[in-house]
Amino acid sequence: MTGEIRKEYGNFPAKGRRKGKGTEMNLNDFLTHLKGVKKLANGEYLALCPAHDDHNPSLSVKQDKDRILLHCKAGCKTEDVCKAMGLTMADLFLDGGQPPAGNPIAVFYYQNPDGGICYVIKRFPNLPDGEKVFVAYMPDGIRRGIGDTPKILYRAPEVIKAKEKGETIFITEGEKDAETLRGKDLVATTPPFGANSKWLPEYTDLLKGAKVVILPDTDPPGLKKGKEIAVALQGRVASLKLLELEGAKDVTEWIERGGTRESLLELEKKTPEYHPTVTEKGTAILDTEGQQIGEPAITSVGNTHKFNWPPEGLEIVVSRLSEDRHHVISGEIDISLKEKILLGGVRLNLQSARMRSSTAKELKDLWSFIDWAKALGTVCQGVLERFRKGEPVEEIWPNEDDTLAPEYLLEPILYLNHPAVIFGDYASGKSLCAQAIAYLVQLPFYDNELSLITRKEPTPCLYLDYEDNKANFNARWSALERGFQCGTTPIFYRRMSAPIADDLEELGAIITSKNIGLVIVDSLGLGAGGNLNEAEPAIRYNAALRQLNVTSLTLAHNAKDSVTNKRTIFGSIFFTNLARSVWECKGEQESDESELIVSLKQTKASLSRPHPAMGFSLLFENNAIKIQRTNLEGTALSGELPLWYQIRPELKAGAKSVRELAEILERPESSIQKTLKRKEKKGIVIKVEGGRWGLKL
Numbered sequence: 001m002t003g004e005i006r007k008e009y010g011n012f013p014a015k016g017r018r019k020g021k022g023t024e025m026n027l028n029d030f031l032t033h034l035k036g037v038k039k040l041a042n043g044e045y046l047a048l049c050p051a052h053d054d055h056n057p058s059l060s061v062k063q064d065k066d067r068i069l070l071h072c073k074a075g076c077k078t079e080d081v082c083k084a085m086g087l088t089m090a091d092l093f094l095d096g097g098q099p100p101a102g103n104p105i106a107v108f109y110y111q112n113p114d115g116g117i118c119y120v121i122k123r124f125p126n127l128p129d130g131e132k133v134f135v136a137y138m139p140d141g142i143r144r145g146i147g148d149t150p151k152i153l154y155r156a157p158e159v160i161k162a163k164e165k166g167e168t169i170f171i172t173e174g175e176k177d178a179e180t181l182r183g184k185d186l187v188a189t190t191p192p193f194g195a196n197s198k199w200l201p202e203y204t205d206l207l208k209g210a211k212v213v214i215l216p217d218t219d220p221p222g223l224k225k226g227k228e229i230a231v232a233l234q235g236r237v238a239s240l241k242l243l244e245l246e247g248a249k250d251v252t253e254w255i256e257r258g259g260t261r262e263s264l265l266e267l268e269k270k271t272p273e274y275h276p277t278v279t280e281k282g283t284a285i286l287d288t289e290g291q292q293i294g295e296p297a298i299t300s301v302g303n304t305h306k307f308n309w310p311p312e313g314l315e316i317v318v319s320r321l322s323e324d325r326h327h328v329i330s331g332e333i334d335i336s337l338k339e340k341i342l343l344g345g346v347r348l349n350l351q352s353a354r355m356r357s358s359t360a361k362e363l364k365d366l367w368s369f370i371d372w373a374k375a376l377g378t379v380c381q382g383v384l385e386r387f388r389k390g391e392p393v394e395e396i397w398p399n400e401d402d403t404l405a406p407e408y409l410l411e412p413i414l415y416l417n418h419p420a421v422i423f424g425d426y427a428s429g430k431s432l433c434a435q436a437i438a439y440l441v442q443l444p445f446y447d448n449e450l451s452l453i454t455r456k457e458p459t460p461c462l463y464l465d466y467e468d469n470k471a472n473f474n475a476r477w478s479a480l481e482r483g484f485q486c487g488t489t490p491i492f493y494r495r496m497s498a499p500i501a502d503d504l505e506e507l508g509a510i511i512t513s514k515n516i517g518l519v520i521v522d523s524l525g526l527g528a529g530g531n532l533n534e535a536e537p538a539i540r541y542n543a544a545l546r547q548l549n550v551t552s553l554t555l556a557h558n559a560k561d562s563v564t565n566k567r568t569i570f571g572s573i574f575f576t577n578l579a580r581s582v583w584e585c586k587g588e589q590e591s592d593e594s595e596l597i598v599s600l601k602q603t604k605a606s607l608s609r610p611h612p613a614m615g616f617s618l619l620f621e622n623n624a625i626k627i628q629r630t631n632l633e634g635t636a637l638s639g640e641l642p643l644w645y646q647i648r649p650e651l652k653a654g655a656k657s658v659r660e661l662a663e664i665l666e667r668p669e670s671s672i673q674k675t676l677k678r679k680e681k682k683g684i685v686i687k688v689e690g691g692r693w694g695l696k697l
Helices: 027-031 079-085 156-165 175-182 200-209 220-233 250-257 260-269 278-286 352-364 374-390 432-443 470-484 500-514 524-528 535-548 643-652 658-665 669-681
Strands: 007-009 036-039 047-049 059-064 067-073 108-112 118-124 132-135 168-171 187-189 210-214 239-242 297-301 302-311 314-323 331-339 338-351 409-410 420-422 460-466 494-495 520-524 552-558 556-559 568-569 581-588 595-605 614-619 624-629 686-687 690-693
Touching: 059 302, 079 352, 108 156, 108 175, 132 420, 156 168, 156 187, 168 302, 168 338, 175 250, 200 220, 210 220, 302 374, 302 500, 314 374, 314 500, 314 568, 338 352, 374 614, 409 432, 409 470, 420 432, 420 535, 420 568, 432 460, 432 470, 432 520, 432 552, 432 595, 460 470, 460 500, 470 494, 470 624, 494 500, 494 595, 500 520, 500 524, 500 535, 520 595, 524 535, 524 552, 535 552, 643 658, 643 690, 658 669, 658 690, 669 686
Parallel strands: 007 108, 168 187, 168 210, 210 239, 420 552, 420 581, 460 494, 460 520, 520 552
Antiparallel strands: 036 047, 047 059, 059 067, 108 118, 118 132, 297 302, 302 314, 314 331, 331 338, 556 568, 581 595, 595 614, 614 624, 686 690
C-alpha cells in the first residue's frame, strides 16, 4: 500500500513539519521512556517496569538485531509493558524492521484543550495477517512513543466547546469513525488505541456535564467496551445513551450502507437514557470514579482479608498469605457474587500483573460487565499494604510497677502469651505431658502436687493434632482424668492437615469464639510445613503463632547438633531462636514395666533463669494414667539434672576423687572440680585424705 494517499486529521502545523527518513525509534529513544535504567556488563539494560508497582528494577531490555526484546521478571506481558509506556508492539522494531511497513495511510493529531499538539497516532498498512498497525509519536511526529504525556480524548478542544454549547458528543471506537461523523457535521471523539485501551478518569472528567451518545463497534469486544464506558460515565454526565447500530460493524460502515445524519439523530432520539443493570453496576462499584457506593468494606483477621461490596453481593477474600525467599507475596483468593462462587482456592501472586490480568480475563467470561482488572488490582494493593504495614508504633514510658518477673500460664513451663516448645525422642512422653498441661490449666488444678503453678481462672485449650486421631486422644484424655481424680473437664480438639499459617482464618475464628487461651500443636513437622531445615518455614510458623496472640505449646522431634553434640529441636535454628521457652523431654521405661519416668529440662528461657530438670512418674494401671513428681537421682535420667545433683548421690556412697567422679558421670574433670570448689566454700563438701572429696557431716 506504499504510495497510497495519506490523510491527516486534527489541527496540526501547516509548515515546518519534518519529513523523510529517520522516523524509526532506536534503542536509546526507547530507553528514554523508562525509569531507573541501568546498563549491565553484557550490554543489556535493567529498568523499573511501568506495568506494575516496581521498586527494584525488574524489566530486562536488550536489542536483538532489528528488534527490542523485553522481559519482566515479575511476569508482566510485553504488550502490557508497551501500553504502560504509551507505545505499541510495533515500536519494538528498529531501523527499518517490520512492522510498520511503508508510509502511514492516516495521521491523527491529538490536541490539548488549548489546541496544542499533545501526541500523534499514525496508522500504517495492515500486517499480512490483517492486524491493524497504529504507532504513537511525540508532537513532532518523529520520535516514537508518548512517554509520560497524559492521554487525552481525540479532538478535545471541539469536545469542550460542544459541552459548553449543550451539543451532543458522540463517542466512537477509533479515529476513523470519529472523522466519519465530523464529515456529517457532528461532534465526535474517541479514546486512543481502540477497544483494547483503558477508559481513564481523565476522559470522564473532560465529559462531565455533557450530553453523550456512545456508538460502539458491534463486535463482542466493541460492545463490551461501549458498556464499560457507559458505566464509567453513568451519573457523571448530563445525558447518557448507548446506541448499538444494527446491520453494520461500525458507524462508518453503517453510513456507507445508506445511513444518514438525520436517520442517526432519529435513532439517537428514540434511544432511552442509559441505566446499567445490576451486573453492569458492578463496574461502577469497582471504579472509584463512579462513586456509586464508594470503596469496599475491608475486614482483616490475621492474614485473611475480606473485601465486600454489600449492595451487589460481591466478596473477594484473600487468605493463606505467604512470602517466599525472593520476597514474592502470594495468597489464596476466593471470589463470590450473590453467594455464587466464581473462583475458589486459586493461589495468586499478588505482585504479578500478568497473573492478575489472566485471572481477570477468566472472570470476564463469567461476568463480563465487571471491571475485574480494577477489582483485583484494588484487592491486591490493599492486601499488600496491610501485609507490609504491620503493627502500629506505640510510645512506651517507664513504669514503677513494671517488674522483670514474667507472667506464667503454667509456671515454670509456659510463659503467658508466648510460644513454648517441648522436644524429644519418639515415645518420650511429650504428648502425654502436653495433655496433662492442658488438663491442669483448663480445670484449673491449682493445688496439684506436681509443683506446677496454674492461674486461678480456667483457660480453655485447643489441641491441634497432626499425628493421631480423635479416638486415641480421647482415650488418653479420659485416662488422665481418672488418674488426677480432680474433676472432669472437656478440651477443644481439632484434627489437622494444613500448616498453621495456611489455616489462620479458621483458627482465628475458633480462638475468638471459644475464648481459647492455650493452643497446643502436635507436632511441629506438619504444623510448620515445608523443609524444616530451612529458615522460611520456621519464620512463617512463628509469625502465624504470633498472629493468634495466645499462649502456644508446640511438640517437636529432636536432632543432635553436629558442633555442640547437644540435642536440639529438629530443623532450622529459628525454631529455637523464635520460641521463648524450650524444654527437652526424655523418657525411660522398661518394656515389662508400667511406669514411665520423664525428665523435662529447660534448654532456653528468654524471660527468666533456666529451670532445673523436673522428674515425673507416669504410672499406667487400671485404665488410668497417674502422674507424680519424682526424684531423678539414681535413675537413668539423672544426667539431666544439674551437675551437683549428679555428684551428691555418688558422694553419699563414699568419698571419691575428681577423676573417679568424672569417669562415673562421664563429665569433664574441670566442671566437677569447679562444682566441688563452689560447694566447699558453702561448707557442703570437704577434701579428705588422698585428694578425695566427701560430704561434710
